[in-house]
Amino acid sequence: MTDALLDMAGEQATVPAGCVKAGTSLHDELLAALRDFIVEGNLADGARIPERLLCERFQISRTPLREALKVLAAEGLIELLPNRGARVREMSDNDVRDLFDVMGGLEALAGRLACERISEAEIARIEQMHHEMYRFYLRRDMHGYFHANQAIHQMIVTAAGNAVLSSTYASLSGRIRRVRYSANMAKDRDRWGEAMREHEAILDALRRRAGSELSDLLFLHLRNKRKAAQANP
Amino acid sequence: MTDALLDMAGEQATVPAGCVKAGTSLHDELLAALRDFIVEGNLADGARIPERLLCERFQISRTPLREALKVLAAEGLIELLPNRGARVREMSDNDVRDLFDVMGGLEALAGRLACERISEAEIARIEQMHHEMYRFYLRRDMHGYFHANQAIHQMIVTAAGNAVLSSTYASLSGRIRRVRYSANMAKDRDRWGEAMREHEAILDALRRRAGSELSDLLFLHLRNKRKAAQANP
DNA sequence: CTTATCAGAAATGAATGCAAAATGCCAGTT
DNA sequence: AACTGGCATTTTGCATTCATTTCTGATAAG
Numbered sequence: 001m002t003d004a005l006l007d008m009a010g011e012q013a014t015v016p017a018g019c020v021k022a023g024t025s026l027h028d029e030l031l032a033a034l035r036d037f038i039v040e041g042n043l044a045d046g047a048r049i050p051e052r053l054l055c056e057r058f059q060i061s062r063t064p065l066r067e068a069l070k071v072l073a074a075e076g077l078i079e080l081l082p083n084r085g086a087r088v089r090e091m092s093d094n095d096v097r098d099l100f101d102v103m104g105g106l107e108a109l110a111g112r113l114a115c116e117r118i119s120e121a122e123i124a125r126i127e128q129m130h131h132e133m134y135r136f137y138l139r140r141d142m143h144g145y146f147h148a149n150q151a152i153h154q155m156i157v158t159a160a161g162n163a164v165l166s167s168t169y170a171s172l173s174g175r176i177r178r179v180r181y182s183a184n185m186a187k188d189r190d191r192w193g194e195a196m197r198e199h200e201a202i203l204d205a206l207r208r209r210a211g212s213e214l215s216d217l218l219f220l221h222l223r224n225k226r227k228a229a230q231a232n233p
Numbered sequence: 234m235t236d237a238l239l240d241m242a243g244e245q246a247t248v249p250a251g252c253v254k255a256g257t258s259l260h261d262e263l264l265a266a267l268r269d270f271i272v273e274g275n276l277a278d279g280a281r282i283p284e285r286l287l288c289e290r291f292q293i294s295r296t297p298l299r300e301a302l303k304v305l306a307a308e309g310l311i312e313l314l315p316n317r318g319a320r321v322r323e324m325s326d327n328d329v330r331d332l333f334d335v336m337g338g339l340e341a342l343a344g345r346l347a348c349e350r351i352s353e354a355e356i357a358r359i360e361q362m363h364h365e366m367y368r369f370y371l372r373r374d375m376h377g378y379f380h381a382n383q384a385i386h387q388m389i390v391t392a393a394g395n396a397v398l399s400s401t402y403a404s405l406s407g408r409i410r411r412v413r414y415s416a417n418m419a420k421d422r423d424r425w426g427e428a429m430r431e432h433e434a435i436l437d438a439l440r441r442r443a444g445s446e447l448s449d450l451l452f453l454h455l456r457n458k459r460k461a462a463q464a465n466p
Numbered sequence: 467c468t469t470a471t472c473a474g475a476a477a478t479g480a481a482t483g484c485a486a487a488a489t490g491c492c493a494g495t496t
Numbered sequence: 497a498a499c500t501g502g503c504a505t506t507t508t509g510c511a512t513t514c515a516t517t518t519c520t521g522a523t524a525a526g
Contacts (some may be wrong), residue, residue: 025315025510026507026510027303027510028511050476050478051477051478052477060510060511060514061510061512062478062511063296063509063510063511063512064509066300066305066478066479066512066513067299068298068303069302069484070301070304071304074304074307074308075307076397076400082258082478082479082517083477083478083479083516083517083518084477084478084517084519085477085478085518095396095397096394098395098397098398099397101342101346101397101398102339102395102398102401104337104342104398105338105339105342105361105398106335106342106347107335108338108448109335109338109339109341109342109452111451112338113334138298142328161294162331162334162335163328163331164309164325164328164331164332164334164335164405165334165338167309168335168401168405172397172401175430189306189440192451193516203292212445212449214447214450215341216445216448219342219448221343226269258479258480260479260480261480264491283506283507284507284508285506285507293480293481294480294481295481295482295508296480296481296482296484297477297480297481299480299508299509315487315508315509316486316488316507316508317487317507317508318508319487319506358475442496467502467506467526468525468526469524469525469526470516470524470525470526471522471523471524471525472521472524473498473521473522473523474519474521475518475519475520475521476517476518476519476520477517477518477519478516478517478518479513479515479516480511480514480516481504481513481514481515481526482511482514483510483512483513484509484510484511484512484514485508485509485510485511486507486508486510486518487506487507487508488504488505488506488507489504489505489506489507490503490504490505490506491502491503491504491505492501492502492503492504493500493501493502493503494499494500494501494502494510495498495499495500496497496498496499496500496519
């Protein structure tokens with residue numbers, strides 16, 4: 001962990017003062033940096049996060065750091081034990097299941113709302129991304145596929161045009177990104193093909209602007225994704 | 234606003250020290266108290282929240298207060314303008330629409346999950362609450378109806394057995410509770426009756442454990458509720 | 467050799483102090 | 497009379513300091 005923190009401190013040091021964008025407080029910057037750092041998975045599950053270390057690395061005092069930690073705890077990324085400091089939140093299988101289901105619910109909502117207000121241009125853009133993803137699938141390019149897949153889902157959420165949905169979705173995405181759930185698909189070729197077929201159906205429903213149907217498809221798609229991810233010994 | 238703050242100080246003063254529950258830090262207590270205070274609607278929309286005042290009222294220093302404010306800002310209840318302090322977040326019609334839609338999406342999810350795991354006893358309990366609500370409706374008891382209605386929706390969310398869903402729902406509930414959206418139904422008797430019929434259908438779908446159908450019904454129910462609430466000049 | 471206990475060290479929780487930014491006020495000007 | 501510019505006050509942001517709790521590890525008893 002210490003090495004990672006040192007790396008981060010390095011980045012911080014290379015952009016010392018001029019990088020302070022107008023209107024951004026030290027606290028906000030720190031919050032974003034810390035969140036990214038944890039979401040990226042640089043810290044092990046359940047790892048302690050000593051304030052002193054972070055202070056030295058970020059070259060700040062404890063006050064803004066502690067504020068940021070409180071916010072991250074509220075977001076569910078870390079947990080604060082009274083008088084015992086911050087820990088990276090460990091996620092049980094149940095937690096992962098719950099997170100996936102809520103993500104599914106939010107994507108279902110996104111699909112429904114998107115059907116109501118998405119433009120033809122946006123649909124065309126998603127179709128394009130879909131074909132791109134398909135090419136990754138044919139090439140068995142796991143990384144590219146995963147990236148394209150995530151972009152499509154994000155695009156649907158964005159197309160819903162709902163700020164509350166977007167921020168809620170982003171928050172849960174951060175929490176779930178710590179869970180490595182992409183690697184499993186490589187072992188399960190059937191699931192990969194199935195996922196592609198599900199995406200075909202999703203795109204079709206979006207084209208027809210069939211809100212309820214798309215809503216169902218997206219929820220079930222996420223649920224299947226979760227089942228595939230959790231079916232690992 | 235000052236009066237309201239003074240009132241709160243009074244409450245705080247009446248339970249000065251003994252109320253400190255074991256394991257709860259000053260920060261957590263303060264956070265809960267502040268959140269309740271704002272959710273209850275004691276502060277006007279857009280009202281400034283000077284730190285000094287709150288400190289005097291709560292008899293604490295600025296440090297824990299500022300931590301609490303940061304968390305409330307992250308929750309979306311207030312907004313923090315850099316160097317200009319905290320304000321109660323004003324909600325535009327768009328914000329209310331977005332909130333209602335996401336609440337609808339979450340309830341739709343709750344219904345779907347509830348269908349999978351709800352017990353017969355819980356269904357019976359909801360039926361009972363439904364009939365209770367119906368009696369309030371017949372008596373034109375707006376307050377009682379509203380209360381029973383909220384209890385039913387909460388019960389469905391609880392029955393979903395998803396911790397992430399519950400906490401997300403609770404957070405959005407807090408943000409939306411500041412909006413008075415109950416009074417309008419009194420003016421629109423048709424909407425009230427329609428809402429009752431929707432609840433009949435919801436209960437029926439739940440009995441049959443028809444997940445997708447219930448999901449649709451709940452989303453549309455919330456959307457209709459929103460439309461009725463926002464149709465006020 | 468294991469385990470219990472206790473003192474020192476370290477970390478957290480909260481309060482205070484200081485610098486910078488913003489708000490408000492008043493005078494001077496047009 | 498209205499508007500602009502500058503100064504004083506207030507308020508926020510962050511650092512530092514103090515108090516309390518927890519952790520560590522060394523020592524001694526079983």
